[in-house]
Amino acid sequence: MSLRLLLIVINVIAFAAIAGIIIWRVVSLRRNPEPKKPQNLEPFLNDEEMEGRKLERVLGLALIAVLVMAVSIPLYFLVEPSRESSAQDDFDERAVERGAVLFANDQSPHYDPTRSLLCANCHGVEGEGGSTTFVIRSEDPDCDLTKDITDDTPPECLPSQVTWQAPPLDVALLRYDKAQVRDIITYGRPGTPMPAWGVKSGKGVLNEQGISDLVAYLETLQLTPAEAKKRFSVDTIRDKSAKDVTDARKAVTDAQQAVADAPTAAARATAQKDLDDAQTALQSTITYNEHVQQASDGELVFESQCARCHTKGWSYYDPLNPDAAPAPGPQGGGAYGPNLTDGSEERQFPGQAGPENQYDWVANGKPANESYGVRGISSGRMPHYINILSKDEIEAVVDYERGL
Ligand code: HEC
Numbered sequence: 195m196s197l198r199l200l201l202i203v204i205n206v207i208a209f210a211a212i213a214g215i216i217i218w219r220v221v222s223l224r225r226n227p228e229p230k231k232p233q234n235l236e237p238f239l240n241d242e243e244m245e246g247r248k249l250e251r252v253l254g255l256a257l258i259a260v261l262v263m264a265v266s267i268p269l270y271f272l273v274e275p276s277r278e279s280s281a282q283d284d285f286d287e288r289a290v291e292r293g294a295v296l297f298a299n300d301q302s303p304h305y306d307p308t309r310s311l312l313c314a315n316c317h318g319v320e321g322e323g324g325s326t327t328f329v330i331r332s333e334d335p336d337c338d339l340t341k342d343i344t345d346d347t348p349p350e351c352l353p354s355q356v357t358w359q360a361p362p363l364d365v366a367l368l369r370y371d372k373a374q375v376r377d378i379i380t381y382g383r384p385g386t387p388m389p390a391w392g393v394k395s396g397k398g399v400l401n402e403q404g405i406s407d408l409v410a411y412l413e414t415l416q417l418t419p420a421e422a423k424k425r426f427s428v429d430t431i432r433d434k435s436a437k438d439v440t441d442a443r444k445a446v447t448d449a450q451q452a453v454a455d456a457p458t459a460a461a462r463a464t465a466q467k468d469l470d471d472a473q474t475a476l477q478s479t480i481t482y483n484e485h486v487q488q489a490s491d492g493e494l495v496f497e498s499q500c501a502r503c504h505t506k507g508w509s510y511y512d513p514l515n516p517d518a519a520p521a522p523g524p525q526g527g528g529a530y531g532p533n534l535t536d537g538s539e540e541r542q543f544p545g546q547a548g549p550e551n552q553y554d555w556v557a558n559g560k561p562a563n564e565s566y567g568v569r570g571i572s573s574g575r576m577p578h579y580i581n582i583l584s585k586d587e588i589e590a591v592v593d594y595e596r597g598l
Pocket residue numbers: 296297311312313314315316317326358359360361362363366375378379383386387388389391408502509530
């Protein structure tokens with residue numbers, strides 16, 4: 195039996211006993227047993243008897259009570275801080291558990307069909323990042339988007355379905371402060387698949403408590419800065435791309451073998467089709483790898499970290515399948531974050547100290563409502579990168595941006 199249950203049982207028994215006594219008194223009052231003389235008319239003990247053992251007993255009891263107090267108050271004083279902190283730990287642990295349930299999808303151990311909000315569907319079961327499909331509307335100026343879609347709608351006016359990358363959340367708190375993460379969850383990211391979850395936004399179901407629980411859970415998922423720096427380093431990106439080429443080559447060799455081994459004409463036709471697909475995949479992997487190996491560190495960092503906010507359409511651009519979605523806007527041309535091209539960063543962070551100030555902004559960020567650059571005021575929405583990129587990589591990306 196848990197302590198909690200035991201306490202509940204003791205309380206129930208105590209309440210029942212008190213209620214029983216009250217009822218018994220009321221009932222026995224009604225019954226009005228044989229009349230008694232009022233107590234103040236009854237003669238009491240004389241002085242001799244009062245000031246003898248009786249007095250000593252009462253004083254002795256008082257002494258014992260003082261002793262109990264004298265010991266228990268310091269004891270309580272000693273125990274209270276650790277009791278308080280363990281109660282706080284329990285409280286936090288329960289918040290994390292509730293957050294885990296909210297975050298989960300049916301692949302997660304914490305999944306609860308009635309309570310889970312399926313963040314994991316888009317962001318990955320461990321918050322490692324993922325993707326989701328999303329429908330974007332045509333932006334062709336010749337299209338009248340108020341009209342219903344019919345068979346006559348020109349193809350360039352149709353909405354298109356894209357695969358939108360959902361960022362990893364196991365580094366979210368290395369890049370944002372907690373208040374910002376709360377805001378993102380509460381208000382979502384309009385124009386992206388990220389919905390608003392907070393009641394405060396007028397669209398969501400989560401109260402302050404629910405949002406806090408999610409943030410508490412996200413905190414437990416965070417990588418260490420060293421792990422994050424390794425995962426996002428330009429070396430890792432280049433190694434992975436080179437390995438993708440090796441894997442794609444192997445897939446082609448395997449597919450060639452399958453064609454050679456095909457027992458029947460029909461099987462050969464299917465194998466030939468797989469081989470064609472593998473060859474196309476190899477071609478685009480090689481093309482992309484050439485770009486990755488030749489690009490400067492700054493460009494690579496920009497593509498992997500910054501472009502999703504500073505380049506329109508980057509979140510659904512797949513370099514291995516560039517025709518699958520509408521082409522992205524000009525690199526650094528602005529989207530959720532401002533346009534960084536046309537020398538705008540030379541103007542925002544001018545002069546000799548410019549690169550250094552811009553480095554500080556990208557590396558450490560600024561709390562909301564503090565100024566940056568010449569005419570910048572932080573909204574808290576731009577992540578800071580000192581925890582997930584190396585100093586050299588940040589310098590490289592600053593340099594790249596200043597050249598845009
Ligand atoms: C339908 C898919 C989807 C679901 C479900 C979803 N998200 Fe997102 N979330 C996204 C996408 C996409 C983005 C990036 C938006 C962008 O491109 O700016 C995002 C961004 C975020 C960010 C900001 C991360 C960053 O680095 O910019 C946080 C934090 C976040 N989501 C938390 C959550 C939480 C918590 C839940 C569950 C309550 C959730 N998301 C559910 C798709 C989703």
